[in-house]
Amino acid sequence: MRKGCLLLIWLSSLVSLLIALEVPHPVVEVMGREVSIMLPGELEGIESLYFHAELVDNECDNNAYSFANERPWSAKIELQNSIEPNAKLRIQTVVESKNKIATQFSEYKINDKGIGELLDVPGLTSSTVPSDMIAKCKSVKRSPSETLSECSHRSGFSGGDLLFEDNFDNNQRLTDNWKHEVRYRNTGGKNQEFVAFVDDPDNSNITNNNLHISITKDERNMILLGCTSKKEGIAKRKECGRSSRRSKREPWVSKTFRSANMHTNFTFKYGRVEIRAKMPKGDWLFPNILLVPNIDKSDDDFVDHIRLYARGNSVLQDKYQSSLDGSSLFGGIVVWNKTETDPNPSEHFVTRNEEYFYGDDFHDYTIIWQTDKIIFKFNGEFFGAIHNATLLEPFNKHECHLVLGLTAGGNVNFNDEILDMKHKPFSNTHPKADKQFEELSRNRKWTPLVVDHIRVYAIDKDGN
Numbered sequence: 001m002r003k004g005c006l007l008l009i010w011l012s013s014l015v016s017l018l019i020a021l022e023v024p025h026p027v028v029e030v031m032g033r034e035v036s037i038m039l040p041g042e043l044e045g046i047e048s049l050y051f052h053a054e055l056v057d058n059e060c061d062n063n064a065y066s067f068a069n070e071r072p073w074s075a076k077i078e079l080q081n082s083i084e085p086n087a088k089l090r091i092q093t094v095v096e097s098k099n100k101i102a103t104q105f106s107e108y109k110i111n112d113k114g115i116g117e118l119l120d121v122p123g124l125t126s127s128t129v130p131s132d133m134i135a136k137c138k139s140v141k142r143s144p145s146e147t148l149s150e151c152s153h154r155s156g157f158s159g160g161d162l163l164f165e166d167n168f169d170n171n172q173r174l175t176d177n178w179k180h181e182v183r184y185r186n187t188g189g190k191n192q193e194f195v196a197f198v199d200d201p202d203n204s205n206i207t208n209n210n211l212h213i214s215i216t217k218d219e220r221n222m223i224l225l226g227c228t229s230k231k232e233g234i235a236k237r238k239e240c241g242r243s244s245r246r247s248k249r250e251p252w253v254s255k256t257f258r259s260a261n262m263h264t265n266f267t268f269k270y271g272r273v274e275i276r277a278k279m280p281k282g283d284w285l286f287p288n289i290l291l292v293p294n295i296d297k298s299d300d301d302f303v304d305h306i307r308l309y310a311r312g313n314s315v316l317q318d319k320y321q322s323s324l325d326g327s328s329l330f331g332g333i334v335v336w337n338k339t340e341t342d343p344n345p346s347e348h349f350v351t352r353n354e355e356y357f358y359g360d361d362f363h364d365y366t367i368i369w370q371t372d373k374i375i376f377k378f379n380g381e382f383f384g385a386i387h388n389a390t391l392l393e394p395f396n397k398h399e400c401h402l403v404l405g406l407t408a409g410g411n412v413n414f415n416d417e418i419l420d421m422k423h424k425p426f427s428n429t430h431p432k433a434d435k436q437f438e439e440l441s442r443n444r445k446w447t448p449l450v451v452d453h454i455r456v457y458a459i460d461k462d463g464n
């Protein structure tokens with residue numbers, strides 16, 4: 001009875017949301033550098049609101065955003081320069097509700113009283129190509145503002161400053177910025193994946209000014225040289241491999257696949273991460289584009305992290321028939337509940353679906369990590385945020401390093417409790433899952449994770 005009731009309430013609120021999610025044009029007023037924006041109307045069921053303001057024709061020097069997850073649904077955004085009468089202002093509004101996200105672009109002419117007069121600009125959405133804007137705005141240095149970001153390696157920077165970049169130019173070495181993880185990942189347990197991570201140019205290299213990370217079939221059965229496992233005893237032997245004599249008695253690693261996973265020495269807390277990349281394609285491939293707290297256990301299992309990904313699969317759904325294949329982009333966090341003897345992961349994410357696969361082409365991905373929210377953008381456009389203070393708590397304790405890598409399978413990446421098993425012919429915990437994966441990948445058409453660049457910018461307290 002109670003359940004039916006709740007379901008009904010959920011359904012009716014869903015219906016009203018779908019009807020109500022026609023985003024109105026906001027009311028805009030400016031004073032000096034400050035833009036006040038208010039969304040008129042009833043606005044039932046809204047969970048968060050994102051405004052991006054920029055001066056038309058002067059976007060790079062004058063743009064900023066604000067994010068709110070409670071009433072009133074309004075914001076004050078400070079641009080870099082003062083806004084003169086007759087200036088044209090462009091506002092992007094993104095309204096997020098439990099089941100939907102809706103965007104509206106509006107343009108205003110500012111009159112001499114500072115009121116924004118709505119302009120009728122047909123086709124504004126399609127004429128605004130955010131990725132072009134990003135490319136155009138890249139090199140601009142913002143005026144100094146107080147920074148929220150922290151970086152133990154550096155000091156004396158302000159909001160907007162570039163803290164780290166790797167453009168993966170042909171003439172540089174990967175090891176300049178990155179340290180490889182070297183260990184088997186198919187050792188059973190909660191993190192079971194189907195690869196060994198190695199430091200080998202076959203699996204990670206810079207070609208055509210891009211980083212390529214790919215999975216290769218491993219015909220060897222051996223100890224991993226330079227193994228970085230921090231475990232002891234039998235757990236270490238599982239992660240580092242064994243001599244062929246031992247392998248007969250210790251059959252946990254069959255012939256396996258090799259890939260790469262690497263992290264930066266550079267660490268930071270709070271900031272904007274910009275990545276231009278082409279996601280991998282192929283069933284059960286999973287890109288590691290992560291922010292991982294820089295703690296002793298970072299190379300270990302059960303570590304909380306922030307992540308952004310599209311799975312490689314061509315067909316994959318959850319039990320409610322929502323798409324989880326390569327046309328679904330996710331931004332989220334994985335937090336481990338460590339109060340139990342057997343740690344349990346939970347994932348909290350936002351998602352964005354496309355008609356194409358994210359692995360078809362290069363795109364710009366953004367993660368803005370703040371104290372009380374993590375914002376995710378695709379080609380410059382907001383697509384969701386995590387803003388639950390309890391969940392974000394663990395991320396306020398440490399600086400994070402960047403991780404780039406490519407893996408296959410994994411209980412956390414392909415959770416059997418969530419997935420519709422009609423598309424997944426193996427269960428993660430099956431003792432022969434490794435073998436089953438090998439069978440399935442016999443006719444594989446895998447494409448690598450390709451990264452054009454990754455950059456970290458300092459942000460101010462408003463996230464700009």
Ligand SMILES: *[C@@H]1O[C@H](CO)[C@@H](O)[C@H](O)[C@H]1NC(C)=O
Nearest residue numbers: 201202205207212213214448
């Ligand atoms: C570099 O990576 C690409 C794609 O992953 C791969 O095809 C190529 O063989 C690698 N190059 C070298 C020199 O290992």
Ligand SMILES: *[C@@H]1O[C@H](CO)[C@@H](O)[C@H](O)[C@H]1NC(C)=O
Nearest residue numbers: 152153154176177179265266
């Ligand atoms: C990592 O960064 C620290 C601080 O800048 C430096 O002392 C250390 O040598 C670096 N390590 C590597 C492997 O680059």
Ligand SMILES: *[C@@H]1O[C@H](CO)[C@@H](O)[C@H](O)[C@H]1NC(C)=O
Nearest residue numbers: 336337338339340341344346
């Ligand atoms: C973590 O697990 C414990 C023990 O099962 C449970 O009581 C607690 O509610 C869990 N915490 C979270 C945040 O899920």
Ligand SMILES: *[C@@H]1O[C@H](CO)[C@@H](O)[C@H](O)[C@H]1NC(C)=O
Nearest residue numbers: 346348387388389390391392
């Ligand atoms: C935040 O997440 C926790 C843990 O999942 C949950 O118990 C709580 O209700 C959430 N808070 C809000 C405001 O959604």
